[in-house]
Amino acid sequence: MDPAHNNLVDDDKANFEAVETVLDSGNHSAEQYRIQYRILWMNLKEYKRFVWWTLYVMLLVFGWGYDAGLSGVAIAFPEFRKIYGNYYAAGDQWVIPALWQSLWNAASTIGQVFGAYLVGQFADTFGRKLILYAAVFISISSSFALVFAPDLPVLFVSKLLLGVSVGLSTALPPLYVTENSPAALRSSASSLTNIIIVLGFFLSSITGFGASKIAGVWSFKLSFVLTFLIPVIYLCGLPFLPESPVWYLKKNREADARKALKRLFGSEADIDARIKTIREELQQQEGESEIGGQGTWKSIFSRENRSRTLVAVLGLQVQNFSGGYFANTYQTYYFELIGQTNAFGLTAISSALQFGSNFVAVFLSNVVPRRVGLIGGGTLLAVWSVIVGGTSLAPKTNVSANTALLAFMITWSMLYTATVGCYGWAVAQETSSQITRPKTIALTLMCQQLTALLLSSVFPYFINPDQLNFGGKVMFLFVGAEIFILLGLYLAQPETKNLTYREIDIMYADGVSPRKFSKYLVMDGRAVKREQATTNVVGEKVQA
Template identity: 30%
Template sequence: MSDTKVDIPAEATAVGGYEATAGTVLAITPREEQLTFHQALKTHTKAIAWSAYVSVGVIMLAFDPQLLGNLYAITQFATDFGQLVDGEYVISAAWQTGLSMGNPVGQVVGAMFAAYPMEWYGRKKTFGACVLLTGGLVFIQFFARSLQVLLVGELLGGLVLGMYVVIAPAYASEVCPTSLRGHMTSFVNLCFVIGQLLGNGVTNGTSSLDDHWAYSLPFAIQWVWIVVLLPGLLFVPESPWWLVRRGDLEGAKKSLTRLSSSAVDIDSSLDYIVHTDRLECELEHGSTYLDCFKKENLRQTEVSTGVYCTQVLSGIYLINYGTYFFEQAGLATADAFNMAVGFLAVGFVATVASWWVMLHVGRRTIYVYGLAVLAALQIVIGILDCVPGRPSGAIWAESVLMIIWNGIYDLTIGPICFVLLSECSATRVRSKTIALATMAQGVLGIVMTVAIPYMINPGEANMQGKLGFFFGGLAFLCLVWAYLRVPETKGRSYEELDILFARNVPARKFKNYVIEPANTEVEK
């Protein structure tokens, strides 16, 4: 372990997360923090495994809204819960909106309040409580025989499920070394895809049933996650960072030992956590949510919030209505379910592939080019929907392009968003910035949850593939913003990024900007 003083330029001490009273920042770097990606895989296998275990909660979070969105396309569910419109049973847009509200509302509330039990009781106990509560609330959904009861189950369930999206990345970032944190944080996106894929697969398998099991069985499947998670709840290693904050250094050392191989210098790692936590406490002492909007932090708050909100604005919430969207676009019910499964299978493969892309391509490049392709695909889908008579070829072309769209999304802006979210947030208010970004994304999710049913429901706007124009236009606006505002963060430390933001370096110049010790920075 090496203890060195890193000089921070004068203008960075007053902004970008540094107090003016300190002209330096302590950098204590243990060996494992300098490991390559492949070396870290070998020495921190157990940390990866436990991080993946806790991330199963995100799979549950994604499974529920995907399941609900697909139920609208199941004949038996519409018959038992819907109303007759033009000779066909449908769930009204108003009820679709209400039922689907639980998940985005849960993300907003979870982002606001999950930090408190995590800080008071630890990551382990908070996660365990959420798992037990989820298992109990599924009973309401399983036995619901009216929309009113189902609404209660979805709203209460969503409040608990929304906490998983805060717990999982926080736990991953605290148990994995730096070289793995980007990949394990972006693993959250893969868990979303897995949950959505399983939701499509389950409803595809039960859609042909002609009794209540067509929808009751998918709800019951949620207990499988509880059964899988219960045996490990008592054995989850607590976050060593949380234990250090509680003053339990011996417990933190034991946790580090359980999370690492024998090749890791545990004492060095513990010293690093102690000193880094002390520095972060000094930087964040007295900070509030309002500090995120102060001049010195505003740009970083904007970028962190913008990359997360772009996910919603580019059309990702259509995934929750995948089967219903394909059905309303003109495909037969069986074909719609098959397309929805293929839709997310492609997303799964693309998310895994994104990990390789992140090792070789810059964050800004991935984000900007990916968003450009997404906007173009949405516009093409809208144009195809305007073909006179909407021949079957055009309908299938729209559906295939939606699958390609999802693959590009999960290769680019889907996973890279979570990396940029943590790397662009200001050091002094990082946790609060991430919480604000999550809340903003959740609020937009609520807006889309209200709007999308009205846009695709045959009894309302019935836009079908013309939704491509709507989301393509929004994605194009996001593209313009991203080109101007999203910087290149690959290979930069948090301190370097704070300095670059403090000097108001244009986003396009982050990659080649050289930080010299005596204010002699130059652009390569």
């Protein structure tokens, strides 16, 4: 077993054979889960200071979920459509023109692409903390402009700037947390991204539900006002957040890195061991003298990294092309289109159920393998999408069919957040190497937002009542795209659950097939099959 494997078994050598016997027996019993949860609880207590910092840093990701929910909720407000839209006589309703509806949704997406790019370009130059400050101040200023936008052009620019902030605050917190997290906590920490996003979506739906009871322009402006809330709270704690120790070591500032590690983990932590682990991770692929050249955009497409970059990108693409964009961003509006009289209340219920299912998924993230959560979950969603699309074929006058459609849409959203929503982020964050992680995460988010931009551009034409009016039948289109992405993940995605970054690097360097990572351990700096490792340990014990 690799020495960098934290506290999983190295601190208790006597448990090595017992743990390996349970894990390798193929009998995934309650005993296996009991051991893993005992180990997780032990590490949560040991690293409790880092856990609190993780929760604080990840709080800023809230903006993505709230912004995504806000896009769909705002369009569902009759007063919003009346002020910014045109009257559609045939349907006796106000409708935002499809072009401006596309621009409204695209504004945030374009901004997020640019924000993610800025993180990849400058995170290793100026550090993590400065970019967090930029994200907060841009968010506050753009939120102010959003509330008082007099017309659609100003509304577009405000949403664009808010999107830049969301891009910064979605790429940087996961980078900060995953690059500094001990391996024993990384599975849970990297799975937090989506639960914070879902929390933002949940609160946007609750806000929308409450604001829907208000008459006049403040019915939707109240939702805009609350975009101030998290950035202002976040700003209060930001001066006390230490800069990333990994960034300090990339800049050869070991003294500063030691101070930052004490702030993150406490003065009683083994700082020397943490410094040693980070240096080994940074030096794994090439020599220390070449570290500065490994963090370029070109490096993420090198022979050593391109497979890892592909997996990270596909990990988030499966979210978009499983139908997540439709089921979440347009959920409130779609509930209205299928004749539901309490669309805001249904969205609030749906988002609450999504938050609950995502919370369960994070709790299970140290037990459920990454490939099962992402590939298996994506396959289940594809089947569910066919059911949603098929149910949508029934006429709107069929009350039973519409009730079934509503139930399948809500349960689909729950499955989404518990599978690809949760595990897609984990895979995207932890597959890349320490050196290339800033740019890999940035590229992953940029690719996700570019495909989201494509979807936001065409979606209004598919579901608006004055256009194609496809409704839930659009889910059929997602199934075809999702199959290709799942196939790519099946071939290229490694099982990274509970592996250190050094172990992942070594397995890639030793040419282990990504599909077989779970069958290998790292011993003495090289990848060894689990059965061979177990035999060696037993043999050494017998000889002793």
